[in-house]
Amino acid sequence: MRLSDWQVQVQAYLLNPDTQPNPELRASLLGSAVLSAEQGLAIYHNAYRARLLEALRGDYPAVHGWLGDEEFDALALAYLNAHPSQHFSLRWLGAKLAAFIDGYLIPAQAAPLSELARLEWAFTLAFDAPEGQPLSLAQMAELPAEDWPALQVRLLPSAQWLACRHNSLAIWRASKERGDFPGSQLLAEVETCVVWRDQLITRYRCLAADEATALRGMTEQGWTFAELCAQLSELGEQAPLQAVTWLRQWLSDGLLQEHAMD
Template identity: 75%
Template sequence: MRLNDWQREVEAYLLGADATPAPALRDSLLGSAGLAVEQGLAIYHNAYRARLLEALRGDYPAVHGWLGDEEFDALALAYIEAHPSRHFSLRWLGAELAGFIDGFLVPEQAQPLSELARLEWAFTLAFDAPEGEPLGLAQMAELPAEAWPNLQVRYLPSVQAQLCRYNSLAIWRAIKEQAEFPGSQALEQEELCLIWRDGLVSRYRSLDRAEAKALCGMAEEGWSFGELCAQLAEYAEQAPLQAATWLRQWLNDGLLRHY
């Protein structure tokens, strides 16, 4: 058997669900008095899955904490079978877990759990995102008055916006802080959770519907500052002040860059 063919046999064995090796692979190896070929291969087969499970537990500690070891491992093994690792780095192994949960469980179970998974993945994406040049208050102070109406901004690369319909953030905090599990509950009003990186620290905060609409309008839909003021008609004459107050908060948080 050529080396490339043997390597493919090993790969197929490790990726397959069956721990029994194909005859070609088994016959290419020599066992010992203390360890048969099948036993040695089974060790590698199990160790590979154990490493994948360890990586998923590390990426999704809140989902793991909610489900417990047995249920999480069953979910993770089903996920690995449906979405085997395709990247040289385990960093991306869990990228599709939230979507998998939506199809794996019935909707009433899947919806809060997949939302929690998306929240945890957003923290991972935020922490690993490339650096960006934040727009600061000092730069804004130098902006001439006539430039304000046409001002446009975008999120910094690390900013992740996750819409929450359940108390996913409370569950995430409880498990992170090893506090009492609060139970899953639907929120009375959905909220937007922003997650971003500040240096080597992950930051987050929740926005109410009005602020979330304003921020998404500017950072995602391309509203200028003048268009933001126009959208805040319910604030009447206070619209520019409210827009400026929110903008100052977003700049203090370190969320934005020039368009």
């Protein structure tokens, strides 16, 4: 057997939930007086899957805390059987867990748990995202008055949006602070949460519906500052003040960077 073929067989063995090797792989190995080839392979197989479980626990501590060791491991093993690791880095191992939960559990159980998983994955994506060039309040203060109407901005690459219909943030905070589990609850109104990285710290903030619409308008739909003010026309003379207040908040948060010109 060529080395490359043997490597493919070992990989297939590790990715298979069955600890029994195929006859060809078994015949290529020699045991010892104290450890048979089957036992050695089984130890390697178990250690590999234990490392994958450890990685998923690390990526989803709040989901793990909610379910406990036994239920989380059962979920994780079912996930690994459906989605074996396909990347050289464990960084992407849990990318499909939230979607898997939606199909693994009945909808009533899946909805709050998959939302929590999406929230935790948003923090992971934000932390690992490429660097951006945040606009500062000082830079904006230097902008000439005549340039303000045409001002356009966009979000940093690390920014992630999440619509929370359950108290996922409360559960996440309790897990992070090692507090008591608050219990899953359906919110009276959907919360729009933005997660982003500020230097080496991952942050989040919940936005009211009008602020979320304004931020999406400027960063996704390409509104200028003048168009943002026009969207707030029902506020009358207070429209520019509200627009400036939000813009100042977004700049203080470190959420924005200059709009790239085509």
